[in-house]
Amino acid sequence: MNQHHFNLINLLQLKLLLFAFLNKFLNKEYHFL
Numbered sequence: 001m002n003q004h005h006f007n008l009i010n011l012l013q014l015k016l017l018l019f020a021f022l023n024k025f026l027n028k029e030y031h032f033l
Helices: 003-032
Strands: none
């Protein structure tokens, strides 16, 4: 497994984590509206 491929997967996982976090945060915010 080469380094470039590994970095790509790490980037994807980070994006998914960030998206999930933002989604949870936005849902929480929307409940207050």
